[in-house]
Amino acid sequence: MAIKFRGVDFLEFDALISDEERLVRDTTRKFIEDNLIPIIEECNRAGRFPRELVKPMADLGFFGASLKGYGCAGMSNVEYGLMTQELERGDSGVRSFVSVQSALVMYPIYAFGSEQQKQQWLPAMQKGEKLGCFGLTEPDFGSNPSGMRTRARRAGKEYVLNGEKMWITSGSIADVAVIWAKNEEEDDKIRGFLVETNRPGFRAEDIHGKWSLRASVTSSLSLQDVHIPESNLLPDSDGLKSPLMCLNQARYGIAWGVVGAAMACYDCALQYSLFRKQFRDQPIASHQLVQEKLAWMITEITKAQLLVLQVGRLKDKEKAGHQHISMAKRNNVWMALECARLSRDILGANGVADEYPIFRHMANLESVKTYEGTHDIHTLIIGQSVTGIDAI
Amino acid sequence: MKILVCMKQVPQKDAPLKLNESSAWIREDVSYEVNEPDAYALEEALRQKEKHSGEVVVITAGPARSRQVLREALAKGADRAIHLEDPGFVGLDAVNTARAFAAAIKDEKFDLIFTGLQSDDYGYAQTGVILAELLGWPHATIIMQIEKSDSGIRVKRELEAGYFQFVDMPLPAVLTIQSGINKLRYATLIGIKQAKNKPQRKVPLAEVQPALGSNMQKIERLYIPQKTKNTEFLEGSPGEVAKKLAEKLRNEVRVL
Numbered sequence: 001m002a003i004k005f006r007g008v009d010f011l012e013f014d015a016l017i018s019d020e021e022r023l024v025r026d027t028t029r030k031f032i033e034d035n036l037i038p039i040i041e042e043c044n045r046a047g048r049f050p051r052e053l054v055k056p057m058a059d060l061g062f063f064g065a066s067l068k069g070y071g072c073a074g075m076s077n078v079e080y081g082l083m084t085q086e087l088e089r090g091d092s093g094v095r096s097f098v099s100v101q102s103a104l105v106m107y108p109i110y111a112f113g114s115e116q117q118k119q120q121w122l123p124a125m126q127k128g129e130k131l132g133c134f135g136l137t138e139p140d141f142g143s144n145p146s147g148m149r150t151r152a153r154r155a156g157k158e159y160v161l162n163g164e165k166m167w168i169t170s171g172s173i174a175d176v177a178v179i180w181a182k183n184e185e186e187d188d189k190i191r192g193f194l195v196e197t198n199r200p201g202f203r204a205e206d207i208h209g210k211w212s213l214r215a216s217v218t219s220s221l222s223l224q225d226v227h228i229p230e231s232n233l234l235p236d237s238d239g240l241k242s243p244l245m246c247l248n249q250a251r252y253g254i255a256w257g258v259v260g261a262a263m264a265c266y267d268c269a270l271q272y273s274l275f276r277k278q279f280r281d282q283p284i285a286s287h288q289l290v291q292e293k294l295a296w297m298i299t300e301i302t303k304a305q306l307l308v309l310q311v312g313r314l315k316d317k318e319k320a321g322h323q324h325i326s327m328a329k330r331n332n333v334w335m336a337l338e339c340a341r342l343s344r345d346i347l348g349a350n351g352v353a354d355e356y357p358i359f360r361h362m363a364n365l366e367s368v369k370t371y372e373g374t375h376d377i378h379t380l381i382i383g384q385s386v387t388g389i390d391a392i
Numbered sequence: 393m394k395i396l397v398c399m400k401q402v403p404q405k406d407a408p409l410k411l412n413e414s415s416a417w418i419r420e421d422v423s424y425e426v427n428e429p430d431a432y433a434l435e436e437a438l439r440q441k442e443k444h445s446g447e448v449v450v451i452t453a454g455p456a457r458s459r460q461v462l463r464e465a466l467a468k469g470a471d472r473a474i475h476l477e478d479p480g481f482v483g484l485d486a487v488n489t490a491r492a493f494a495a496a497i498k499d500e501k502f503d504l505i506f507t508g509l510q511s512d513d514y515g516y517a518q519t520g521v522i523l524a525e526l527l528g529w530p531h532a533t534i535i536m537q538i539e540k541s542d543s544g545i546r547v548k549r550e551l552e553a554g555y556f557q558f559v560d561m562p563l564p565a566v567l568t569i570q571s572g573i574n575k576l577r578y579a580t581l582i583g584i585k586q587a588k589n590k591p592q593r594k595v596p597l598a599e600v601q602p603a604l605g606s607n608m609q610k611i612e613r614l615y616i617p618q619k620t621k622n623t624e625f626l627e628g629s630p631g632e633v634a635k636k637l638a639e640k641l642r643n644e645v646r647v648l
Contacts, residue, residue, distance in 0.1 A: 006406065019460055020587075023463060024581060027467075027579045030578065065581050073581035073582045073584075074582075079581075
């Protein structure tokens with residue numbers, strides 16, 4: 001039995017957002033309902049990225065939505081967040097694709113790139129004609145990116161890149177990769193480089209056998225003596241803080257996105273509990289233990305909405321610190337994963353079937369809990385922020 | 393072509409409805425959306441404008457919350473909006489709504505006025521037709537297609553049982569648009585941003601009040617349909633029971 005998403009608003013959250021913000025959310029919700037929901041379970045089963053949605057998503061302005069100029073929509077941070085919420089209500093993998101294109105590729109070009117690089121890439125990426133990926137994580141360096149082994153060596157008017165990158169969303173479908181590497185001529189300072197993926201020596205291999213984010217592409221990248229012109233260096237990238245700035249953008253989007261995944265699970269479980277009858281011909285929603293789960297979920301979803309809305313409002317005033325974003329990412333992903341597990345519980349055996357979206361969200365959220373700063377790393381970022389002592 | 397599209401904000405189709413205290417209408421605390429047939433009317437107007445150039449103006453009557461439909465229309469590409477803004481517009485019948493619209497646009501010159509075929513809440517399907525009468529313009533209903541012709545327009549109307557009718561009409565004219573005439577577009581994020589800067593004119597109730605009269609239609613009472621259960625045992629031989637059952641399914645339950 002198909003259950004249609006009805007939206008979740010327990011505490012008049014809508015009264016806190018403007019008409020315009022609501023229109024962004026409702027438009028994205030409708031787009032996802034019409035275009036992604038009908039195909040997502042098939043994509044997830046087949047491990048297929050729904051590439052056919054790239055152009056329609058670009059037409060609506062989903063890529064680089066919070067950037068100004070270059071054909072981008074210039075959304076506020078709250079509007080951008082509401083958009084990712086609805087994307088992830090559909091699927092975390094599809095939201096990941098949009099996050100990578102926007103926050104991890106277009107954003108660094110926008111923030112650290114030359115005008116020529118911006119002109120070359122941003123309008124084409126906004127239109128979805130060019131796709132990007134972000135190469136920071138390596139096989140041996142995830143939470144500790146400063147240990148990276150990828151290096152850039154100068155050779156005349158070129159740089160030569162060597163290294164391996166791992167767990168790279170959109171790696172094999174990207175036209176351009178933002179590769180973070182230690183630059184030998186600057187005493188191993190980390191810099192960002194734009195690497196066109198058709199350059200000799202660049203290889204992307206998909207990672208198969210994922211039980212999570214199956215509707216998005218995840219690859220490993222290998223760079224063996226890849227020559228790029230010196231003009232491909234992102235001129236304003238400046239050490240590890242540059243990729244961390246990108247991650248802050250993406251983490252912020254995740255903190256909103258997972259609220260969408262939680263809403264999808266909760267709303268499905270709520271509706272299911274009202275029609276599923278078990279004892280004495282009564283719906284299971286009449287049982288105290290089921291109500292406890294529903295009450296926990298709606299409370300946590302509501303708190304998560306308020307948390308990320310406040311972070312968004314701060315971000316719109318340029319007052320959001322990375323510790324605020326860490327709190328929102330850490331809390332909201334955790335709560336979403338717990339909601340998915342509780343919802344699965346309420347659906348019983350039906351919860352493991354892909355007739356319902358819950359198990360897919362649950363499996364997706366396991367990745368989301370780990371990527372873009374693990375739950376534990378964010379704990380330590382918050383701890384550092386309140387104590388002043390770095391425990392990493 | 394200058395086209396006016398009359399739009400209405402209605403309760404969301406799957407919203408759980410609760411009756412208000414007087415049981416004459418529903419409580420306000422539901423989610424609202426654009427009346428679906430009006431969305432098709434807007435889409436058709438935007439397509440006509442893309443083909444023949446011109447201007448698309450949207451109009452609605454209702455309290456502050458109904459600004460939502462205008463904002464969405466502007467985000468999809470309408471050029472400007474007129475909002476008859478007052479809670480008092482909610483209870484108007486079709487005649488008074490049409491009178492209010494006619495009064496609000498008296499200084500404008502439109503070639504075409506579109507409405508959705510009917511509203512999803514009241515379902516009168518009257519406002520467009522009455523508006524045409526008040527303006528002294530020709531009208532056609534249940535429109536499936538609009539082509540420009542030398543003398544005006546040629547429209548395709550949906551009749552019953554799969555029949556269609558083609559009508560040649562002069563301009564200006566009023567058309568009520570059937571859902572499904574086209575494929576709806578989404579508002580784009582850039583469109584949503586641009587909507588903010590498009591002209592919106594507010595018309596207070598007082599401005600159109602002189603044109604209004606007392607309602608000719610009134611809702612006396614709304615009620616939730618009562619669920620009843622009736623069990624009847626059919627007796628006789630299997631053949632007789634089957635015959636009686638078929639008769640009941642055909643004539644009483646009307647599913648055969």
